[in-house]
Amino acid sequence: MMGQWVSLSVVIMLLAAFAGCRQANADNEGERLYQAACARCHGTTGEGGAGPAGALSRDLTDPEWQKTVRDDELRTLIQHGRGQMPAFSDALSLDKIDKIVKHLRVLKRSEASDKPGSS
Numbered sequence: 001m002m003g004q005w006v007s008l009s010v011v012i013m014l015l016a017a018f019a020g021c022r023q024a025n026a027d028n029e030g031e032r033l034y035q036a037a038c039a040r041c042h043g044t045t046g047e048g049g050a051g052p053a054g055a056l057s058r059d060l061t062d063p064e065w066q067k068t069v070r071d072d073e074l075r076t077l078i079q080h081g082r083g084q085m086p087a088f089s090d091a092l093s094l095d096k097i098d099k100i101v102k103h104l105r106v107l108k109r110s111e112a113s114d115k116p117g118s119s
């Protein structure tokens with residue numbers, strides 16, 4: 001009898017955990033779009049160096065560089081591309097590009113701990 005209750009509560013906990021994940025993904029469209037469109041060159045964390053084209057790109061998590069670019073400049077860059085970076089204006093709506101720009105700001109590593117990968 002006891003065992004049944006235990007497994008029932010495990011099932012309920014798992015269902016709750018799954019529901020939580022789905023929620024997080026829905027809220028994080030910018031991250032999903034980034035992983036789908038950008039990570040193959042800029043890496044999953046934005047530090048870059050993924051593939052031959054990625055090696056030509058800077059570390060997108062660099063806080064010093066992030067200070068020098070405005071959101072609208074990032075949007076224009078993603079729309080039109082530059083050098084080896086393709087244009088995304090056909091593939092992604094403006095709304096989606098804006099979500100990716102927001103995600104780039106999330107990728108910025110904190111200035112206090114100037115260590116790559118710590119966020």
Ligand code: HEC
Pocket residue numbers: 034037038039040041042053054056057058060074077078082083084085086088100104
């Ligand atoms: C095919 C590989 C590739 C893909 C895919 C790609 N990029 Fe790039 N990206 C590059 C390269 C190469 C550069 C450097 C371009 C240059 O300045 O010559 C770059 C530059 C950038 C820069 C500018 C950095 C600077 O120096 O100002 C940003 C921001 C950026 N990419 C964001 C993105 C985002 C966001 C996506 C996804 C929508 C993306 N990239 C997809 C290769 C790529």
